[in-house]
Amino acid sequence: xxxxxxxxxxxxxxxxxxxxxxxxxxxxxxxxxxxxxxxxxxxxxxxxxxxxxxxxxxxxxxxxxxxxxxxxxxxxxxxxxxxxxxxxxxxxxxxxxxxxxxxxxxxxxxxxxxxxxxxxxxxxxxxxxxxxxxxxxxxxxxxxxxxxxxxxxxxxxxxxxxxxxxxxxxxxxxxxxxxxxxxxxxxxxxxxxxxxxxxxxxxxxxxxxxxxxxxxxxxxxxxxxxxxxxxxxxxxxxxxxxxxxxxxxxxxxxxxxxxxxxxxxxxxxxxxxxxxxxxxxxxxxxxxxxxxxxxxxxxxxxxxxxxxxxxxxxxxxxxxxxxxxxxxxxxxxxxxxxxxxxxxxxxxxxxxxxxxxxxxxxxxxxxxxxxxxxxxxxxxxxxxxxxxxxxxxxxxxxxxxxxxxxxxxxxxxx
Ligand SMILES: Cc1cc2nc3c(=O)[nH]c(=O)nc-3n(C[C@H](O)[C@H](O)[C@H](O)COP(=O)(O)OP(=O)(O)OC[C@H]3O[C@@H](n4cnc5c(N)ncnc54)[C@H](O)[C@@H]3O)c2cc1C
Numbered sequence: 001x002x003x004x005x006x007x008x009x010x011x012x013x014x015x016x017x018x019x020x021x022x023x024x025x026x027x028x029x030x031x032x033x034x035x036x037x038x039x040x041x042x043x044x045x046x047x048x049x050x051x052x053x054x055x056x057x058x059x060x061x062x063x064x065x066x067x068x069x070x071x072x073x074x075x076x077x078x079x080x081x082x083x084x085x086x087x088x089x090x091x092x093x094x095x096x097x098x099x100x101x102x103x104x105x106x107x108x109x110x111x112x113x114x115x116x117x118x119x120x121x122x123x124x125x126x127x128x129x130x131x132x133x134x135x136x137x138x139x140x141x142x143x144x145x146x147x148x149x150x151x152x153x154x155x156x157x158x159x160x161x162x163x164x165x166x167x168x169x170x171x172x173x174x175x176x177x178x179x180x181x182x183x184x185x186x187x188x189x190x191x192x193x194x195x196x197x198x199x200x201x202x203x204x205x206x207x208x209x210x211x212x213x214x215x216x217x218x219x220x221x222x223x224x225x226x227x228x229x230x231x232x233x234x235x236x237x238x239x240x241x242x243x244x245x246x247x248x249x250x251x252x253x254x255x256x257x258x259x260x261x262x263x264x265x266x267x268x269x270x271x272x273x274x275x276x277x278x279x280x281x282x283x284x285x286x287x288x289x290x291x292x293x294x295x296x297x298x299x300x301x302x303x304x305x306x307x308x309x310x311x312x313x314x315x316x317x318x319x320x321x322x323x324x325x326x327x328x329x330x331x332x333x334x335x336x337x338x339x340x341x342x343x344x345x346x347x348x349x350x351x352x353x354x355x356x357x358x359x360x361x362x363x364x365x366x367x368x369x370x371x372x373x374x375x376x377x378x379x380x381x382x383x384x385x386x387x388x389x390x391x392x393x394x395x396x397x398x399x400x401x402x403x404x405x406x407x408x409x410x411x412x413x414x
Pocket of ligand 1: 019226228257312
């Protein structure tokens with residue numbers, strides 16, 4: 001005997017930052033919302049990221065610079081962009097698309113699309129900070145890239161020029177100016193690039209807990225369950241172990257695990273994951289005043305409450321392989337180049353960025369049903385773009401048209 005489905009206006013699959021921001025937005029607009037996730041809200045990629053609201057980061061991951069270096073990067077297990085060779089066969093289709101998206105014309109189109117979305121990031125965050133009471137968790141000190149070799153700085157010329165053209169605020173700094181901003185950072189010779197408008201959060205986990213609480217206070221319900229079945233017809237029927245839901249609309253915000261659900265909604269979307277890691281080092285006083293990214297090492301060092309979080313690098317290797325100790329050791333060696341006496345890490349983490357080959361998220365309806373709305377694939381920018389995504393999803397559900405819907409639609413992969 002099957003039990004009668006629970007009916008709800010909007011079901012959101014996934015309680016990461018994207019699902020939580022969307023739940024908050026929709027519940028705030030008076031919608032009936034149910035968020036379904038088998039895990040604690042905010043415990044996926046949204047838990048372990050570098051905490052930067054990177055409104056400046058319009059350069060896609062795939063770009064001509066990465067393409068030129070790709071063979072070297074992929075062959076070196078200690079590079080910031082590495083490959084688990086055991087996963088090569090499974091990853092090949094994604095990699096082929098990634099290579100195509102790294103050509104100059106595609107890079108430019110992807111950067112332009114991302115810049116449009118990123119232009120809304122800070123205002124949308126400002127609104128969400130007010131709604132969820134996050135004021136005490138926000139740090140407004142900008143963000144700093146450091147280039148330790150002149151050749152690395154020279155190689156960033158294309159990115160700097162494109163960001164300048166797109167109106168991103170950035171300032172080139174001398175090594176002395178970097179030292180003035182970050183006096184505890186070990187001295188180096190080359191240059192810095194400062195993004196003064198960027199903000200960051202002091203503790204992603206607390207941000208996620210507050211978002212969930214704020215959404216619940218506005219009436220959103222939460223259910224611990226995994227969605228394995230999705231059937232769109234008149235409305236959408238969701239199923240899973242112990243779960244049968246009939247929803248008028250469904251939002252798929254299951255991060256890197258969204259693909260099996262989109263397949264059932266009728267779309268073949270080349271979503272994969274860029275695995276990323278973090279180490280945390282306890283600190284009695286902050287070592288840095290803002291997130292600092294040594295560009296050659298591919299990670300951020302972000303001061304968080306009572307600790308320095310060293311987060312980043314990319315490992316292409318799928319969702320199932322265990323954490324790779326070599327990648328964690330790489331972060332440890334990297335941070336010690338700046339803070340030789342930092343001591344031992346107190347925690348380590350592996351997370352799964354939801355990544356599309358063109359670095360653009362998918363935000364919009366499935367190609368087969370207007371009742372299934374996608375909100376996933378934010379790659380390196382999910383924290384940054386969650387509240388913008390929530391705005392867009394709310395607009396779609398309200399029947400309002402979006403300015404650049406085609407740039408982020410599922411149909412672009414057809
Ligand atoms: C090392 C690292 C550093 C990063 N730094 C930054 C940064 O500084 N700034 C930034 O903007 N972004 C950063 N990111 C990226 C950012 O963390 C992600 O893009 C973002 O967290 C994705 O959010 P999400 O809600 O889509 O996914 P997630 O947070 O992964 O949430 C997805 C949720 O869906 C649930 N789920 C999955 N399958 C199902 C199912 N079948 N049924 C129900 N629920 C399901 C999961 O349990 C999970 O809770 C970083 C990522 C990494 C790995």
